[in-house]
Amino acid sequence: SYELTQPPSVSVSPGQTATITCSGDALTKQYAYWYQQKPGQAPVLVIYRDSERPSGIPDRFSGSSSGTTVSLTISGVQAQDEADYYCQSRDSSGNFVVFGGGTKLTVL
């Protein structure tokens, strides 16, 4: 089955830049999406189609893509950004949705 690989954890100090990567073979053909999930809450979409930002998401959140790897970058990290972040895409056929394992962002 198709997999997306994320680092389990990333730590950053307030005001610094956090980058979370996600790799998978089908990412050359399929868009990537990123969700933020805080404890006890539902996931929230923060990036769609690799690099688009939904309305209401701060512009310190950005996304990029290069080959089989996509990245979520959070500039000027704030304490409120501490959460789990999940990348998501589709398999190469486009029929099935796949999530990465999630990355816990810790703000030191």
Place this chain on the structure above:
Amino acid sequence: QVQLLQSGAEVKNPGASVKVSCKASGYTFAGYYIHWVRQAPGQGLEWMGWINPNNGATNYIQKFQGRVTMTRDTSISTVYMELSSLRSDDTAVYYCARDPSAFGGVKGYFDYCGQGALVTVSS
């Protein structure tokens, strides 16, 4: 505003079935696919499948084939996810999530999520 309101927490015995509902409001129900995603305690997100509320077409991941049934009732803008033959590892929060398909084909991501419904499977 778009809202997805899910039914409440359930406790089920192993081998039983559970049916979780997701009532949509704030948009045209038939125009947007609904996905179901689950999250076991302390674990990541797992996609289960989708339903097209317009015609009832479904697409399930193979892992759940034969155990999951997604249906809809257009008269009350509600979709349902029923999971049968429950096991302890089905204990999870189950989310419904709207696909921004806007009367087109499924886009394969989620712009709105319900609040989640905890299903606990325990004897």
